[in-house]
Amino acid sequence: MWTAPTPPEWLEIINREGSYLELSAVVPLDEQSLIAHARQRTGLEDFGDDLWREPFAVYVRALEEEAQLTLMGRLMARNDVILWLSTRLQVTATLARHPEILQQDIPAPMFIVGLPRSGTSILFELLAQDPAAGVPLMWEALQPCPPPQRETYASDPRIAQAHQLFTQWSRVAPEFAQMHEMRGDLPAECGLLMAPTFISDHNASLHQTPSYSAWLAQADYLPVYQYHKSLLQLLQWKNPRQRWLLKAPEHQVHLETLLQVYPDARIVQTHRDPIKCMASATSLMGTLYSMRSDQAFNAQMFENIIMGEATAARLNRVIDQRAAGDVPAANIADSRYQDLMDDPMRCIEAIYAHFGMPLEAAARTAMLDYLQQKPRGKFGVHRYQVDERRTTERRLFERYQSTYNVPDEV
Numbered sequence: 349m350w351t352a353p354t355p356p357e358w359l360e361i362i363n364r365e366g367s368y369l370e371l372s373a374v375v376p377l378d379e380q381s382l383i384a385h386a387r388q389r390t391g392l393e394d395f396g397d398d399l400w401r402e403p404f405a406v407y408v409r410a411l412e413e414e415a416q417l418t419l420m421g422r423l424m425a426r427n428d429v430i431l432w433l434s435t436r437l438q439v440t441a442t443l444a445r446h447p448e449i450l451q452q453d454i455p456a457p458m459f460i461v462g463l464p465r466s467g468t469s470i471l472f473e474l475l476a477q478d479p480a481a482g483v484p485l486m487w488e489a490l491q492p493c494p495p496p497q498r499e500t501y502a503s504d505p506r507i508a509q510a511h512q513l514f515t516q517w518s519r520v521a522p523e524f525a526q527m528h529e530m531r532g533d534l535p536a537e538c539g540l541l542m543a544p545t546f547i548s549d550h551n552a553s554l555h556q557t558p559s560y561s562a563w564l565a566q567a568d569y570l571p572v573y574q575y576h577k578s579l580l581q582l583l584q585w586k587n588p589r590q591r592w593l594l595k596a597p598e599h600q601v602h603l604e605t606l607l608q609v610y611p612d613a614r615i616v617q618t619h620r621d622p623i624k625c626m627a628s629a630t631s632l633m634g635t636l637y638s639m640r641s642d643q644a645f646n647a648q649m650f651e652n653i654i655m656g657e658a659t660a661a662r663l664n665r666v667i668d669q670r671a672a673g674d675v676p677a678a679n680i681a682d683s684r685y686q687d688l689m690d691d692p693m694r695c696i697e698a699i700y701a702h703f704g705m706p707l708e709a710a711a712r713t714a715m716l717d718y719l720q721q722k723p724r725g726k727f728g729v730h731r732y733q734v735d736e737r738r739t740t741e742r743r744l745f746e747r748y749q750s751t752y753n754v755p756d757e758v
């Protein structure tokens with residue numbers, strides 16, 4: 349039922365003109381060129397461990413052979429990869445010069461997990477209003493080095509650059525602003541922090557690269573979460589955070605690994621009608637892909653958030669992990685989308701109560717102010733259709749919806 353949005357006229361003109369060029373030569377995406385440019389840009393040589401090398405090779409090969417990138421798509425992809433490689437170089441150099449960074453404590457970080465489009469973003473932004481909660485912002489997740497400093501945190505020049513890069517998404521696909529707000533100073537998902545490992549759903553979400561998605565499905569995420577922790581330590585080194593608040597839908601499929609690295613993690617799992625989530629995610633993912641390529645959208649690429657059986661298996665696995673104690677009850681709380689929409693503060697109070705956390709008056713006031721300033725549909729309404737054939741998949745989610753009392757929305 350999903351169809352790609354019509355691109356802006358300026359983008360159609362650029363990409364049409366680009367189609368006459370030898371794009372692989374004009375905007376190269378080969379390993380050697382990307383690595384050389386990152387090294388030249390930073391003046392650094394050492395990428396650290398070899399965790400990234402195999403997925404990097406798989407990723408750039410898939411960009412060239414599978415993604416069918418337009419001129420704009422190639423420009424955006426090359427810029428992304430160079431930034432991720434540059435971050436690896438800079439993080440490696442910073443930790444080598446200051447090994448004491450890795451002694452930083454990360455006590456009881458809170459992670460928001462769940463299906464994409466299940467309320468993770470609005471819950472993340474609301475919880476981030478608590479002055480005690482530290483979140484990685486888009487600009488520092490994109491370029492964490494040099495480590496942000498408290499004195500210049502609000503005026504760092506990287507904020508403006510990141511803002512232009514991330515709002516570019518809505519200039520390339522204006523419909524995207526209705527689905528997901530992007531700014532340089534908004535809270536960032538963990539996928540962006542993990543991107544320099546080249547083992548991240550963030551990287552896969554930008555292009556249709558089936559061989560890379562298949563590689564991710566069998567990847568070991570333990571070193572990825574260890575890298576993630578080292579970045580949090582680096583980010584708080586000169587700008588301390590009382591406690592970290594983090595978010596990424598992909599954490600939902602790596603909970604045991606997450607708890608290996610963060611054994612005292614506080615996990616908040618969001619819940620919403622999976623059929624509604626899958627339809628909304630299809631629209632979001634399709635729009636993301638259409639920014640960089642004209643090829644038809646292939647929903648199989650992200651089957652565990654878009655296709656019924658794989659999505660049900662993902663959700664049921666967490667039920668099994670919780671029942672077996674692999675994800676202890678003390679470590680995880682639940683947040684239903686309907687409750688968050690009906691009474692946001694009551695929903696947040698329940699989360700704080702589960703973890704024995706005080707909800708201070710200043711935090712409550714900041715959250716209420718945020719809700720008033722950001723009404724639903726601020727940038728327009730995200731309109732999408734739910735294919736009526738999808739309602740036949742309802743039976744796949746009976747266990748999930750019964751376990752968490754998730755109402756039908758379709």
